[in-house]
Amino acid sequence: MSFQQGLSGLSAASKQLEVIGNNVANANTAGFKAANAIFADVFSQAGGGSASTAVGIGTSVAAVLQNFSQGNISVTNNPLDLAINGNGFFRMDNNGVVTYGRGGQFSLDKDGYIVNGSGQKLTGFGVNSNNQIVQSTPSPLRISSSDIAPKVTDGINVNVNLSSQAAVINPVTTPFDINNGSTYTNSTSLSVYDAVGNQHTLSLYFARRSSTTWDVYGALDGAQIQNAAIRQLTFNASGQLTAGGAGPFTIPITNPDTGAALGNPVLTGPIALTTDPTGQGLGNGLVFAESTQYGTPYSVNALSQTGYTAGRLSGFSVSTDGTILGRYSNGQSRPQGQVVLANFTNPNGLRQLGNNQWSESSDSGPALVGAPGSGSLGSLQSGAIEEANIDLTAQLVDMITAQRVYQANAQTIKTQDQVLQTLVNLR
16 A cells, blocks of 8 residues: 555645745735745656556645736835836845845935845945936945035026017116116016025016117116116017027126134125036026017016025935935935846746845846836836735635645545555454
């Protein structure tokens, strides 16, 4: 009598129950991938024997394979919770040891590094001194809390419509006076910034001098910049600007901040609105190029300048392509890095390490690293986590099936035992 078939069935069913139990235990583990036990029959045939009369000797567990299908995505309130929508794994660094995982519950450590619950650091592409992402060897991502330096205003763009129905103001009989509203037709103002980030208010006054010309006067912080006009705008009969649209201009600062109260003087020089013939964003002077003189009322259509004060990090967000964008108190934004993902030719060849992490192996093939959304890699969703891809209903049904299989194999052993007992009792 052979008990081997029944014993192998008990062992296989027990292994299947272990796999199901592990799946159920990790139903709330973010990014967990369910596993399935794969069985194979065991067959032994003596040399020269007939296949038609040979009997197998049981079953075995050929492999335990994980199912890397997409899990449901649930929304959270943490911007550092990241869910992968599609293929790929987060690339983690643990003191130089690289691992991979799907769990996207991250936080910041005391040094500003993005880490998971085990302290492993999320890796990605860094930024250079020009705040541009450099796609080189991935390294641990760190959120810098340093303030960004101020930028002096080097360009101003003014887009206004100066009404062709406005009355002409004679400069001889009614010279411009900043304190007399009847000496100019319209005005507007905007903030500009000096070299150390101090904010100043620049006011522009428009006075119509003829049917086609307007004088532009300026004032900084309520003080007139110069007695004469700082620019003259000329329009054609169609209301299009033909002269005075662009050019350099220097705004003098009459009352620089000496910082005397701090005992460390800080002198701010004039604000130079420079022209940029190279088109590299180095400044574009004082520009009215898109301004018009139409028959509609005066309106300010656009008003912008290039400077800003110093800024402190106020928050950050992660886009679908993995770019971490820092937001600052001065309204500016800067990339802090870019999360990378890794994919493998054979994910089932990865070596399980626990803590929802895997490592590369010869069976998985080398890691294919890139930005989210590139190639076969999925995209990221910030403020969300990927749930375990476990169907509890199916797991419970499989549990019942495995239990029945275990009972059936136990029954074959019992039957074998009864047959053997019958033989022993023969007289």
